[in-house]
Amino acid sequence: MTTRRSKPTIYDIARLSGASPSTVSAALSGKGPSRRIAQGTVEEIQRIATDLGYSTNMQARGLRQARSHLVGMIIPEHDNRYFSTLSRSFEAEARARGLCPVIVSTLRDPAEEIRTVETLISYQVDFVLVAGASDPEAISRLCDAARKPHVFVDLPGWGRPSVVTDNHLGAVRLTEAVLDAMPATDDPLRGRPYLVGGVPKDYATARRIEGFRASVTARLGRCDDDQIIACGYAPGPAREAVMALCGRLGGLPAGLFVNSLTAFEGVLGHFVQLPPDAFAQTAIGCYDYDPFAAYLQFPVYMVRQNSDRLIETAFGLIESGRREATLVEIPPDLVPPRTIFRNMAQAPKGARGEVPTGTPATGTPATGAP
Amino acid sequence: MTTRRSKPTIYDIARLSGASPSTVSAALSGKGPSRRIAQGTVEEIQRIATDLGYSTNMQARGLRQARSHLVGMIIPEHDNRYFSTLSRSFEAEARARGLCPVIVSTLRDPAEEIRTVETLISYQVDFVLVAGASDPEAISRLCDAARKPHVFVDLPGWGRPSVVTDNHLGAVRLTEAVLDAMPATDDPLRGRPYLVGGVPKDYATARRIEGFRASVTARLGRCDDDQIIACGYAPGPAREAVMALCGRLGGLPAGLFVNSLTAFEGVLGHFVQLPPDAFAQTAIGCYDYDPFAAYLQFPVYMVRQNSDRLIETAFGLIESGRREATLVEIPPDLVPPRTIFRNMAQAPKGARGEVPTGTPATGTPATGAP
DNA sequence: ATGAAAGCGCTAACAA
């Protein structure tokens, strides 16, 4: 094959095959049968195309068809195991449909969110999934103006098709696990569980707080406002918040519900300062799952959202063409700790007694021990 | 603003403003000055555009300009802290240039790599960054045929512009940290460090093995082949490999160099089966960094690659127009453990004596302790 | 300082 000076087009193939451009186009996009092109012609055209290293110019096709076969998703950040898992699911689902996934993060910046959605629209993406948006309504306005189908994931849009985790259920399960694991204390302040992290105006956080409150109230009779410390998602403030809390209580609380992985990173930033036995009297849970976080020194209960189902459902909503208010809730899983505390026989003083059972935390089931 | 039946184009704006489409085009793409359009005209056009909610159709622009303003990057997987950090850097760099980032993962499947590159090319991406490719030469052939500038990141391409971490240096540093932390043992087999994970034919793994061997040989006089267990990147095989190793040695080795985060996930899958004091006599290091992995029960030394510099440099190479063989190596950082073992005063029996210093492992510096 | 016209590569109607 000689080096061409520019990319081959269907006109090159038309010339070489003696067929017309439209025949080439049809043959190359699998429309041979419906256009009833002769088998031989199709094969000849394909052969030449392969020879030439031809590939369809998707911009031209997209311009003509008024769509792009691109599908967009916006997420707050890439380097977060929850969102990167959503990305994985989104890619799989897009590919299964022959679409090209475009995943862009917004760093939780509302202005960046808007700009990103505008960009995706100007590339004529076929539709967009919006995960963890901070201003859903602004996004919906934009998409509506451009007639872009869109579905909210993780955080619901107002009166829009949305698919979210059953945050209430997840929070209840996590809170109950923490309550079960909490040691009894006489100290009235340290004896209560606390929730740290999240943005109260976010639907997800609000629902989790409700679940937390409900569980705590059911178990302990009450849940006070100072048990809720919604200091945002970022690690820094979460670290400060936990530090302040520990200062206030004179030590770690008996129970801690951390509301996101990023907040948990911050919490660990404080924990690293504490002596090892500080954790013996504390039960810890984290909403969202990260395999490494599941292996920390102290047992951590985690909530794993069902990424595949969230995304599948979102694609389903898009394809159903729904535009009315719809809120689908997907139940998450509670993942018990997978720490070395599992083997109780050799557990050091200070380790607590639960032997977690339940499903393994990663795909690789733990079999056989020495 | 009334609801339009389809997206407004420059022709709508032309009609409304009385200007011609070409004037509108120029005014809207900042070419007012060079085309010397009257200030007033430009402003009027912009006003109407805003009114209409106009946004450029990038497919049409791209078709005309024979480029897309899209830039592609392929990575092996999204849900891996190393690659997701590369994604973050890539996005930042793309945005700084007014380009739209398209990041697609290939799940380490060579066929998927090829398909993905073909897809990116058919969307006329301006250039592509290739991270962690398993078949760089095939990718280069494709890109060359399409005259697509491309740079390899993380794993070099053969005779192509590439920017990689200084794997040798990183491995030497990590190995030395492990060697320093290794307890002395009489057992000749357990007393040696082992390297687990990676693909020997990968350049990165090969260089790391070289570094490992060099350090081990310098310190211990020799390094045998059975100390290198390159069982791939996936968690499952890594878990099996470590399990087998422990079986062979009758316990954990004194030193363990894990060659990737995914392999480390597998290693932990085995560790979870072991009694807590099993780790007292082992020094552990992991190539690549994950904040949660940095907080595990036992101290873990980690190598953090400089994502921002890798990506910046890659963009630089693209922009310089280089096509010849170039290999830029970026030195990585050694991140000391940030475990609760830091506070030595209260460290339990079995904890080792180093108080790690050096740079904090996350962006949030650890200040003030209770 | 601005307009007219051509054309990027493709597909969809309509002819034949």
Added chain:
DNA sequence: TTGTTAGCGCTTTCAT
């Protein structure tokens, strides 16, 4: 079974 034609929305000469 295939070819002809028009046009998607934009940018870019070239004219004025």
